[in-house]
Amino acid sequence: MEEKKYIIAADVGGMSVKMGLFLEDALLEKWAIVTNPGETERGQKHQLLEDVALSAREHLSNREISMSDLRGVGIGIPGPVKDDGIVLRAPNLHWGVANVREELISYLGTPNVAISNDANIAAMGEVWKGGGRGYDTIVMLTLGTGIGGGVVIGGRILNGACGAAGEIGHLPLRNDPEAKCNCGKTGCLEYYTAAAGIVRTARSYLATEQERSCLRDLTDITPRDVFDGAKAGDPICLRVVESFGDAMGQACAQVAQILNPQAFVIGGGISKAGSIILDTIKAHFVPRVLPALRDTPFCLAQLGNDAGIYGGAKMVLDAF
Amino acid sequence: MEEKKYIIAADVGGMSVKMGLFLEDALLEKWAIVTNPGETERGQKHQLLEDVALSAREHLSNREISMSDLRGVGIGIPGPVKDDGIVLRAPNLHWGVANVREELISYLGTPNVAISNDANIAAMGEVWKGGGRGYDTIVMLTLGTGIGGGVVIGGRILNGACGAAGEIGHLPLRNDPEAKCNCGKTGCLEYYTAAAGIVRTARSYLATEQERSCLRDLTDITPRDVFDGAKAGDPICLRVVESFGDAMGQACAQVAQILNPQAFVIGGGISKAGSIILDTIKAHFVPRVLPALRDTPFCLAQLGNDAGIYGGAKMVLDAF
Numbered sequence: 278m279e280e281k282k283y284i285i286a287a288d289v290g291g292m293s294v295k296m297g298l299f300l301e302d303a304l305l306e307k308w309a310i311v312t313n314p315g316e317t318e319r320g321q322k323h324q325l326l327e328d329v330a331l332s333a334r335e336h337l338s339n340r341e342i343s344m345s346d347l348r349g350v351g352i353g354i355p356g357p358v359k360d361d362g363i364v365l366r367a368p369n370l371h372w373g374v375a376n377v378r379e380e381l382i383s384y385l386g387t388p389n390v391a392i393s394n395d396a397n398i399a400a401m402g403e404v405w406k407g408g409g410r411g412y413d414t415i416v417m418l419t420l421g422t423g424i425g426g427g428v429v430i431g432g433r434i435l436n437g438a439c440g441a442a443g444e445i446g447h448l449p450l451r452n453d454p455e456a457k458c459n460c461g462k463t464g465c466l467e468y469y470t471a472a473a474g475i476v477r478t479a480r481s482y483l484a485t486e487q488e489r490s491c492l493r494d495l496t497d498i499t500p501r502d503v504f505d506g507a508k509a510g511d512p513i514c515l516r517v518v519e520s521f522g523d524a525m526g527q528a529c530a531q532v533a534q535i536l537n538p539q540a541f542v543i544g545g546g547i548s549k550a551g552s553i554i555l556d557t558i559k560a561h562f563v564p565r566v567l568p569a570l571r572d573t574p575f576c577l578a579q580l581g582n583d584a585g586i587y588g589g590a591k592m593v594l595d596a597f
Numbered sequence: 598m599e600e601k602k603y604i605i606a607a608d609v610g611g612m613s614v615k616m617g618l619f620l621e622d623a624l625l626e627k628w629a630i631v632t633n634p635g636e637t638e639r640g641q642k643h644q645l646l647e648d649v650a651l652s653a654r655e656h657l658s659n660r661e662i663s664m665s666d667l668r669g670v671g672i673g674i675p676g677p678v679k680d681d682g683i684v685l686r687a688p689n690l691h692w693g694v695a696n697v698r699e700e701l702i703s704y705l706g707t708p709n710v711a712i713s714n715d716a717n718i719a720a721m722g723e724v725w726k727g728g729g730r731g732y733d734t735i736v737m738l739t740l741g742t743g744i745g746g747g748v749v750i751g752g753r754i755l756n757g758a759c760g761a762a763g764e765i766g767h768l769p770l771r772n773d774p775e776a777k778c779n780c781g782k783t784g785c786l787e788y789y790t791a792a793a794g795i796v797r798t799a800r801s802y803l804a805t806e807q808e809r810s811c812l813r814d815l816t817d818i819t820p821r822d823v824f825d826g827a828k829a830g831d832p833i834c835l836r837v838v839e840s841f842g843d844a845m846g847q848a849c850a851q852v853a854q855i856l857n858p859q860a861f862v863i864g865g866g867i868s869k870a871g872s873i874i875l876d877t878i879k880a881h882f883v884p885r886v887l888p889a890l891r892d893t894p895f896c897l898a899q900l901g902n903d904a905g906i907y908g909g910a911k912m913v914l915d916a917f
Contacts, residue, residue: 357889365889414758416855428855430750437857438734439889448854449847449885451772460887527769531851534768535736535748537757565769567780569677569685569759 281348284593285333288353288395288585291369294329297586298336302406302594306336307586314370323375330384349389349597350381351589353398357440362392365440391592395585396443397434399578400427402587403542407579412539416532417578418445418525420547420554424467428536434592446471448528469524472547475500479517488512504550518557526561533562533570544578551577601668604913605653608673608715608905611689614649617906618656622726622914626656627906634690643695650704669709669917670701671909673718677760682712685760711912715905716763717754719898720747722907723862727899732859736852737898738765738845740867740874744787748856754912766791768848789844792867795820799837808832824870838877846881853882853890864898871897 284299290312297307310332314325333350337343354377356367362378381390393401400417403409409417413432419425426445428435435442446467447460458465468474476498483492490513491506492498506514529541541558548554555575563571580587604619610632617627630652634645653670657663674697676687682698701710713721720737723729729737733752739745746765748755755762766787767780778785788794796818803812810833811826812818826834849861861878868874875895883891900907 426855430755435750435856438859438893439857441853441887441889442855442857444854444857444887447887449850452843452847462885462887464885523772527772530769532855533761534764535746535762535852535855536755537759537762537764539758565782565784567761567764567767567782569761573758 281346283337283342283347284590285337285347285350286352286586286589286593287329287333287350288398288589289325289329289355289370290395291355294325295582295586296329296332296336297583297590298340299590302590304583304586304590305340307583308332308336312370314372323372323377323380325370326377326380327384330381333385344386347387347389349387349391349593350385351391351398351592352377352381353393353395353585353589355395357444358392358394358397358436359438359440360436362390363440364392389593389597391589391596393434393436393588393592394427394440394443396425397427397429397436398588398592399425399544399580399584400429400443400542400588401434401591402580402584402589403544403578404429404432405591406587407542407584408544408576409540409542414536414539415542416443416445416529416536416538417542417544418529419545419578420470420543421545422472424471425545428538430536432595445528445532448531450524450528466524466528470521470528472500475503475517475521475547478520479503479513482513482516486513486516490514500547501550504547504553508553518553522557522561525558526563527565529558529562529575530565533566533573537570538573540574540576542576542578544581544584548577601666603657603662603667604910605657605667605670606672606906606909606913607649607653607670608718608909609645609649609675609690610715611675614645615902615906616649616652616656617903617910618660619910622910624903624906624910627903628652628656632690634692643692643697643700645690646697646700647704650701653705664706667707667709669707669711669913670705671711671718671912672697672701673713673715673905673909675715677764678712678714678717678756679758679760680756682710683760684712709913709917711909711916713754713756713908713912714747714760714763716745717747717749717756718908718912719745719864719900719904720749720763720862720908721754721911722900722904722909723864723898724749724752725911726907727904728862728864728896729860734856734859735862736763736765736849736856736858737862737864738849739865739898740790740863741865742792744791745865748858750856752915765848765852768851770844770848786844786848790841790848792820795823795837795841795867798840799823799833802833802836806833806836810834820867821870824867824873828873838873842877842881845878846883847885849878849882849895850885853886853893857890858893860894860896862896862898864901864904868897
């Protein structure tokens with residue numbers, strides 16, 4: 278009997294679900310469907326998961342691939358996912374506790390469903406085919422409107438006891454009661470280094486310092502303006518980048534002292550600024566770790582928005 | 598053929614090597630030998646490891662146990678140990694790079710040698726037979742003259758890419774250039790919460806505050822004096838305990854946001870103060886982690902100085 282070769286991967290986001298069809302380790306086709314989280318009164322059925330199953334069936338059917346040739350489905354959910362496939366809470370989807378694995382199994386008629394957190398499957402994707410290739414133990418940080426974190430140890434995703442491993446955006450970096458994070462805590466890494474944090478730091482320097490800056494002409498400042506300005510030598514932008522690197526470097530140093538990963542992979546929209554991001558993080562990381570850890574490599578993610586579907590497919594390859 | 602039932606465990610410290618003989622999962626006998634690290638010119642032979650092998654042979658021979666009935670040897674070394682059994686540096690032993698596994702195999706004539714860092718095998722011991730029983734994913738912190746850390750994930754020790762996982766004593770907790778740690782860095786957890794740090798905090802409060810305190814009568818202050826005083830309501834001692842809890846709670850919160858262990862196990866001499874330690878850490882931990890992590894249990898270690906040999910034996914049971 279021939280081995281089943283096809284894999285469906287789905288990366289659920291707040292607005293859309295990115296999906297992919299893989300033939301063994303190759304991505305054949307990718308597409309997206311609209312996220313419609315709709316929960317029934319009892320919270321036992323989620324329209325979104327039925328939509329994912331329907332879309333998967335449709336794309337398989339278009340290629341005349343039988344469900345019996347499907348090796349499995351790998352899915353990432355924006356919320357804490359335990360090893361048993363239970364999602365405890367997915368704020369962006371307005372979900373409470375959901376047994377995603379069981380539910381998808383019922384819609385798909387295949388028992389081979391692998392599930393994890395969206396940031397974790399992105400980390401897995403980068404290890405498999407992206408910036409983390411060649412490593413099996415990495416920490417990935419995704420820098421955008423929030424800070425996502427994913428941990429892969431020995432080639433396996435670390436979900437953690439309640440699915441919250443890798444929630445590094447909410448690492449309590451500093452004792453700073455004024456630094457009020459959206460999560461309700463204070464002093465979280467995300468407060469300082471996600472997009473809004475970078476802009477906040479820039480505005481604060483602009484208000485307190487007299488130096489010239491390209492940022493003074495802008496109504497809306499974006500992280501991109503800050504990193505572009507720093508590359509051009511703008512003194513205020515350079516200070517904002519230092520401040521960003523200081524927070525990121527310290528957080529990565531904390532991660533390294535605990536986990537000692539083979540490498541860090543940095544992704545997300547902000548990472549598009551390129552090597553300036555890695556350089557400033559590394560500069561602030563090195564003096565804060567023991568000598569043995571100072572050579573830990575920092576790599577840029579390479580798969581962009583496809584990291585999640587690659588990671589979803591890899592979970593299926595590993596599990597079934 | 599009957600399964601081999603005997604296990605030798607060794608926990609190498611700077612002064613002595615604790616050793617144990619196990620029959621399956623039961624400790625039959627424990628003893629200690631003096632640590633004599635002596636290294637030859639070429640750094641390829643370590644007297645200490647030959648001493649361990651000789652002592653193991655002697656104790657087996659006294660009980661008329663044949664080497665062929667030995668399932669294996671599990672050993673913990675005070676330094677970073679990689680998965681391949683290479684020790685990169687053991688400052689307390691004045692060792693450079695040492696292939697401990699190969700060397701022990703040659704002295705013992707058995708290929709079944711399991712090795713890890715001393716803090717890691719203590720964590721493993723506590724998971725198996727101590728305060729971490731019932732869990733398979735924990736972080737152990739050993740509070741004494743230094744802060745040791747051990748990480749067990751899914752029942753396996755995490756050594757990390759260069760053997761430095763779990764070096765949580767040198768987690769860069771704060772940006773504080775005056776807080777000079779023995780490791781050469783600044784702001785390390787150990788600087789604040791190991792024995793010397795607790796005493797330093799006490800002396801600083803005594804110098805700057807006018808309040809009465811039982812500590813004022815003492816020439817030498819120990820952490821025990823501080824925790825005993827706090828239990829009796831001494832205001833200065835209570836403030837030192839708060840400061841200790843603040844640093845430990847933040848560090849554990851950082852660990853939890855990254856690893857999400859099922860539990861923390863707190864051991865070492867300082868932990869003998871008992872529940873006051875857990876209570877103050879937990880009080881400062883809870884507000885710094887996401888809601889899903891707030892119920893993470895904190896447990897006291899139970900095996901004391903025997904944790905390491907239990908962990909050494911468990912490594913052998915798992916590996917061979």
